[in-house]
Amino acid sequence: MARTPKILILNGPNLNLLGTRQPSVYGRETLGDVERACTKTAETLGLEVDFRQSNREGELVDWIQEARDSHAGIVINAGAYSHTSVAILDALLAVDLPVIEVHLSNLFKRETFRHHSYISQAAQGVICGLGAAGYLYALDALGRRLSAQGEA
Ligand SMILES: O=C(O)[C@]1(O)C[C@H](CCCOc2ccccc2)[C@@H](O)[C@H](O)C1
Numbered sequence: 001m002a003r004t005p006k007i008l009i010l011n012g013p014n015l016n017l018l019g020t021r022q023p024s025v026y027g028r029e030t031l032g033d034v035e036r037a038c039t040k041t042a043e044t045l046g047l048e049v050d051f052r053q054s055n056r057e058g059e060l061v062d063w064i065q066e067a068r069d070s071h072a073g074i075v076i077n078a079g080a081y082s083h084t085s086v087a088i089l090d091a092l093l094a095v096d097l098p099v100i101e102v103h104l105s106n107l108f109k110r111e112t113f114r115h116h117s118y119i120s121q122a123a124q125g126v127i128c129g130l131g132a133a134g135y136l137y138a139l140d141a142l143g144r145r146l147s148a149q150g151e152a
Pocket of ligand 1 (some may be wrong): 013014017019020021022026066077078079080081082102103104105106114147
């Protein structure tokens with residue numbers, strides 16, 4: 001029996017504060033709400049989710065490296081590290097898994113320093129400005145890709 005493909009969903013710094021501050025920018029859903037929605041959507045797609053958050057760049061790098069042999073794809077909202085971290089980019093490039101980058105806010109309506117993401121160079125696609133739904137669209141995109149490859 002083929003195992004259910006597992007998708008690693010990574011959240012970077014301060015996303016643990018989601019729903020508590022800046023609702024006009026990031027919405028009112030908590031990270032727990034996002035996780036529950038991802039789990040529910042993954043079930044309909046024949047996927048499992050492994051949903052994590054860290055404020056530490058090195059922990060995110062470790063999790064990406066460890067996913068190489070255990071996960072079928074990565075959805076990542078690296079938070080502010082999106083705009084600074086070559087280390088996370090290098091880890092994503094090294095594991096050779098399909099990656100979808102997600103941002104809750106529309107980066108291009110915000111400060112210019114948010115308009116560039118290092119992560120995008122490792123991503124098949126980037127979803128931003130659609131709030132928590134962006135995570136669900138990312139799961140759908142990975143599910144479609146894995147189905148096309150006969151892996152889901
Ligand atoms: O729009 C996104 O998802 C971001 O990745 C969120 C990051 C910020 C995550 C912090 O989220 C908070 C949520 C509530 C209260 C404070 C921060 C920001 O640095 C990126 O430029 C865009």
